[in-house]
Structures are given as C-alpha cells and as structure tokens.
Amino acid sequence: MSETRVIVTGSSKDAQAARAGARRRRWWGEVGWKYILAVGVLFFAAFPLVYVLSASLNPNGSLAASSALFSAFDPANYIALGESRYWVWFGNTLLIGGVTAVGSVLMGACGAYAFSRFRFSGRRASLTTLLVLQMFPQALAFIAIFLMLQTLGDVVPALGINSKIALICVYLGGALGANTFLMYGFFNTIPVEIDESAKIDGATHAQIFWRLIMPLVVPILAVVALLAFLAAFGDFILSKIILTSEDNWTLAVGMYQWVSNQLTSRWGLFAAGVVVAAVPVLALFFSLQKYIVGGLTQGSVKG
C-alpha cells in the first residue's frame, strides 16, 4: 500500500519534474533571457555614470588612476570644486537657463493663447511661417549672431559679445517658434466655453489669460520650462562663441575647457563637476518624466 503510493507519487513527481523542466525551458526561452539582456543593457546605460561617480571620488585626479572602480573614497575633488570657478559657472548656467525658461514659457504661452483664442487675418499664414522657421536651427547661423552682437555691443554693451543678457536674448529668439506649437495644441484642448462664460461675466482678455487659462495649462508650462532650461543647459556652440571671459562661462564652456587639453586636463575635478551638475538634472527629469514623455512624442527632440 504504502509502496504503491510511493511509486505512484514518484512517477507523478517525475512527470511533474519533466513538466516543470519544460516550463522552465520555455520560461527561459521566452522571458528569462530578457532579464539577462536587461543586465547587459543596464551595464551599457549606467556604466559611464557609475564610472564618473567612481572617478569623482578618486583623489588622484588623472585618467590613469581612475580605471579601478571605487578604489578610493575621498571627497577631495568635491572640495576642490569650491576653489575653482565651478560654482560661478554653475550660477551662470542656472541664471541663463532659468531666465530663458521663464521667458520661453511666457512668450510661448502668450503666443499659443493668441493663436488658439483669437481669429485674426494672417493667423494661418503666421502659424505656417512659424512652423517653417522653427525647423531651421538657430545655431547654424552662429556667424551672423556673432557679428550682429559685435555691432550691437558698440551701441548697448549689455547686448554685446560676452554678455549673459545677449545670450539669453539669442535663446529667446527661438522661443516662439519652438514652443508655440507644443502649447498651441494643449491650449486647444481647453474648451472655449470657459472663456466665453468668463467674458459674459465681464472678465477682460487679460484676466481670462492669467486667471483662467494659465492655471489650466500648468503641465505644458512645466514641460516647456524644463525643455527650455535643458536646451540652454546643454547648448555649447552659442555659449562658447558669445561668452568669452571665464567669469561669464556656463558649465558647458567651462567644463569643456577642463578636459579638452589632454596635457592639462583636470579629470577628477571634471568628474566631480559632472556628478554635481547631473544630479539635479536627473532629479528634475525623473520627477517630471510623465509630462516629458508626453511632450516628446509631440515632436520635441533632444540632440
């Protein structure tokens, strides 16, 4: 009795084991390998970031010493940042990016409101013109920008070469073209009836814009602000041409200078600078990720 039971259970166990094996093989074939691939992709995606973190903690600020990952933990590089111009550049970048972001949002929102709510002659033509204009990258015309700022600087020094205000103005020149469309679509999703009822209640167009529409479009404002900030943060060519003195540099220009010359490169300092600058950007990006992904598919592309 007990013997047969054993045999019976044994044979069912065999069958179960065979089935489990087949299932496991199938699982490995269909799902399991994806985890292994994920490890590879993670290595590909994150290795440079891990490496720069390790290099930033290595007090021996040379390339050669930083190959052994996490061989040292020393905040020397971070302390050394304080003695360099890093924080000046950091402040410049925040200032330029911040003002550009606010300006882009205001101009883009005003433009989108006008296109979305008013019907005026030349509206369609202006929209098409904007669409065409925004396809031509401003950075391609950097020579004309450089020469124009030289001329302007003779008249208004604050708008000349080596002025942060001039750089912001150049960035804002692209604001209307780049952001109006993103915002225009969003503004159109807000029912016109809201405006109309407010109008009947006696609200002026300005009141409708600031008190009714703006609170409703906050998500797209956040996206545009972030994209404008990141664009200013990541711009290299215009900031390199326009900002000539070291105290006016942005992070992009300054950190390029740190490592572009192999003989004098300050690798440890650069790595610490990357970590410090990338952390807020990463935090900002991931906290607004939901909105950005929506904005992405509507046509804003990263370089």
Next chain:
Amino acid sequence: MTIQAPPTEAPTPVVKPSRESHARGFRGLGWGFLIKLALMALVNAFGIMTAISAWSAESWIVLGVVVLLVVIADWVYFTRRALPLKYLLPGLVFLLVFQVFIFGYTAYIAFTNYGTGHVGTQEQAVEAALIQGERRIEGSSDYPLSIVERGGELGFAIVDDDGDVQVGSATEPLTDASGAEIGSTGAPSEVPGWTVIPRATVLTDPTLGTTIKDLRVPVSDDPNDGSIRTREGSTGSVYEPTLVWDAEAQTITDTQSGTVYTATELGAFVAEDGTALPTGWSVNVGFANFIKLFTDANLAGTLLSVTAWTFAFAILSVVLSFAVGLGLAIVYNDPRVKGRRFLRALFILPYAFPAFMAALLFRGMFNAEFGVINDLLFFGAQINWLGDPWLTRAAVIFVNVWLSYPYWFLVCTGALQSLPGETLEAAEIDGANKLQRFRSIVLPLLLVSTAPLLIASFAVAFNNFTVIYTFNNGGPAIAGAPYALGSTDILVSAIYDVSGVSGGAADYGLASALSIIAFIVVGLISALSFRQTRKLEEYQ
C-alpha cells in the same frame, strides 16, 4: 513681460448683464493698467537710451530698428485694437531680431568677403592703414605732455610750440584748452574739464603705462595729419603717416618707398607687384564664396568627404538608435517581465544626461593610453580610439547612440502600446509567426507614427555640433586639409572651423556660404517631413 496683471481684488463677477454704458461702469484704471504703464515706461526708457547711444555710435541701422520697435510697441499696447498682437509682440520681436534677421544676415554675409583683413567700410580701412603706417618724423620737436583723464577716458594735454595747451583723446582730436595752466615741469598741470593724472601715478602703474604707450591722439580730423604719441608719458611728439590717401585716385602712396597701392574691386589695396596692405574692406563678391566651395582644389575634396560623413553620421545615428530603442521596447513590452517600470527608468538614464557632459566623459573613457574602455573592456590593449579616423567615427556614433536610444525606447514603447490589438490577434489566428507579424503589421504601423520624429531627429543629428566638437573637436585632423578640418567634422563644425570665430584668421563670408548650403539641406529635410505629416493627416 508686456502683461496686464489682474486687479488685486478678486474679480467680482458681474452677474447682472449690465445695460449701463461703459462710461458708467468705469471703475478706475486698475493695477493691470498701472503695471502695463510701468513696463511700457521701461521699454520706452530702454529704447530712448539705445537710440541715443546708437546715434552717437553712428549705427544708423540699430537706431532705425530701435525707434521702429518702440513705436510699434507703444501703438500695440495703447490702442484698443490689435488684440492678438498684444500677446504675440514680445515673442515676435525676439523671433524677428534673433532668428529671422540673422538668417537674412547670414545670406548677406555669404555674398561678401567679410573676414580678417576685410572688415568694415573702405573709409575705416583707409584710416586703419594710415594709422598702422605712422612713423615718428626725424628731428620733429617734442612737446611737454601730461596724461589727462575724463570719465574713464584717457587723453593727452600738450604744450605746443606757441606755449598754448592743447588737449584731446583717442576719439577727439586736439583742441585748444583755454584756461589751462602749465606746471613747474613745463607740462600742463591743470586742464579745465579734465583731471591731470600725477606723474608719479603714471610711473608706478604698469597697466596705465602700457595703455598710454598705445594711445594715439589725432592731431586733426584728417588722418593724413598724423597723431601725438608718447613713449614714457612726459613728452609727446607728432607721428605722421608714411602713407598718403588720395580719395579721388583711390590710391594709397607710401611716401618712403614710393609704392602706389590701388583700391581693387575685391576690397584691398594692391601694389603693382601684387603686394597688398593688410587692411581691406568688405565688399560684395557675388557667388565667389560658393564657387570656391565647389571648385577650390584643396577645399572642395575635403568638404565633399565632410558632407558624406555628415550624412553617414546622421543616418547611422538615427537608424542605430531607433533600432536599439525599438528592439528594447519590443523585448520589454512583455507583461511577464517583472520590474519593468524599474528597468525602464534605468534604461532611459542616458536621456537625462546632458549631451556635452556625456561626450566629454566618453572622450576620457575612450583615451587610448589611460581610458577605462581600453583598460577594462579590451584588457589593456592600446586601441587608438581618438587618433584613427574610422575608430573615432565608430566611437562618436556609439556616443550618439548611447545618448539617443532612450528617446526611441520611450517613443516606441508608447507607440507599441497603442497598436490595435485586434489586428495582431487576427494575424496570429491566421497563422502568422512573430517575424511576419513584426514585418507586416508592427513595423509599418510604427513607422507611420514615428516617421516625422525620425526625420526631425535626423535634422538634429545633422547639426549636432555639441557631440562632435566636445567628443574630439572633429579630429583626428585630415592630413593637408585646409582650416585644420578633421575626419569627424560634420558641416556645422566645419563651418565653425572655417569661420574662425574662435580666434585666428576669420573668413566669415566663406563660412556663411557653407551655412547657406547646410540651411538648404535642412530645408529639404523639412520639406520632406512636411509632406510626410500631410500624408499622415490624410490617413487620419
């Protein structure tokens, strides 16, 4: 900026449809109006200041534009009409000045020979040539001299042969200074309207010393009359130009050697033996820059390879990163894989990483001798990633793929999730295998929704100066190539090298011509994308 802020009190909705006239319902001007007034006052103040300094700098174009803009702004914000313009104007002004105008200006420069040696007008070129040719006259007299200062501008005060004091600065020729006094050293000690800098200060301040050595005060408005200069700051003497400008004959004659330089149509002063003065002026050269781009034996070949590489870089970057992103999106769009949200967040890490930092980081990692990539992944082999043209090209494409695959991963994941499930199911029931389903259903549907994005990102990669330049400055250099062009230089970075905006000899005209060509390419791509979107709209 030009906003009408809401009134501070909460807007009490006028529920009763008022049949009263506006005049009776008038409730004062309100904060919004006051803020508008303040902002417009600022705009006007800035405009007037700019106009005045443009006037004194004789920049007539700037003056005209500023006056026009201020008048338009005043009209738009104080008329009851032009409602849309009230909202569009700020953005429109920036767009017109910093985008539309500079595009036009680029086109204009492309037809000139603007660059080193060809700057400004002919008048400026003559003046510069005469100043460069100034020499001290043998045996000319020395004048007792004092350094004077007014509002940060330095000048000279001298005692002339008649014992009168004359004063002037770099921008202001010498004039008689009435009421000036001469001190015990024989040099002017007090000049009305100017502060005399004490001799001791001049001797002890080295930066001041070098400034006054370079300072030249014109004797009169005519550059042929020469200028006063000083070596040590206590005596001045007249330096006269050795070159003489004859405006009627359009020639500059060197009085010492007797060489005659004639103004040419190409904006230079050229002698009969072919030598030219270093200063010239900017003139319209027609299509010469474009012709040079295509026919100059040395330049055309290099530019051809640069253009080919630009296309290769842009196409490979887009195709490879799209393929990686799409592949990952398909693989991880599988509900059986656990922790997908976590994986996705980590997969898109590079996307949140600023491009210039990534390229600079990889620049160090790809270093042949010390880079971590050779050390860890290639077991210490010294592969010269940044010195060999083909390896550098592969590396820079790798960097760009690393930077942009997360974008396609996000986009494709979104697109895959919105694919029609029934169609796929029907295909499965009909017996189509995975590959067939992918090739005939998934990919075509995906391409329809991502094609405009693919074209847009092609245009971005086509002009991706940041990655190319920060990764390896466009190098390694092509042997014998003009303007130090390198084998990973794309069109934009080639324009950067040719233009010389970063220092060295500049050729803005030639570089702008190259910009125009890049603009045309971008325009064609945009037109293509336009047609694509049209087609898509027809689908829907």
